[in-house]
Amino acid sequence: MTRPSLDQYFMEIAQLTSSRGTCDRRYVGALVVRDRHIIATGYNGSVSGDVHCDEVGHKIENGHCIRTVHAEQNALIQCAKYGESTEGTIIFVTDFPCLICTKLVIQAGISEIVYGREYGDTDYAKELLKSAGISIRKYQIVD
Numbered sequence: 001m002t003r004p005s006l007d008q009y010f011m012e013i014a015q016l017t018s019s020r021g022t023c024d025r026r027y028v029g030a031l032v033v034r035d036r037h038i039i040a041t042g043y044n045g046s047v048s049g050d051v052h053c054d055e056v057g058h059k060i061e062n063g064h065c066i067r068t069v070h071a072e073q074n075a076l077i078q079c080a081k082y083g084e085s086t087e088g089t090i091i092f093v094t095d096f097p098c099l100i101c102t103k104l105v106i107q108a109g110i111s112e113i114v115y116g117r118e119y120g121d122t123d124y125a126k127e128l129l130k131s132a133g134i135s136i137r138k139y140q141i142v143d
Contacts (some may be wrong), residue, residue: 026119
């Protein structure tokens with residue numbers, strides 16, 4: 001057995017985390033990592049205490065499921081809730097962040113995004129990340 005690289009290790013954990021998601025439109029997992037240690041995880045799902053898409057169906061507006069909190073959002077919320085600074089961390093995400101999550105990543109002071117799959121039109125998000133000096137790396141996920 002070959003020891004996985006840190007990228008492989010964290011991306012496989014992000015993939016596993018995505019399996020906890022409750023919105024089957026897209027299963028996404030995210031990890032916030034500081035100094036090679038996971039400080040938070042997140043996956044797509046409903047607000048705590050609310051019903052889940054996989055139980056009652058989606059709540060769609062303008063082509064998006066508004067019931068769902070995104071994986072990146074949940075991971076950043078965990079950091080805030082438990083007092084973990086995100087300054088200078090790396091976020092590993094199964095899918096490139098949407099524009100709103102990209103803005104949150106920038107505001108949180110995250111220094112790098114490692115992602116597996118593209119998600120929609122990301123040109124403006126990538127432009128914002130470049131302007132903010134945030135490194136972006138695509139990692140080849142093996143399904």
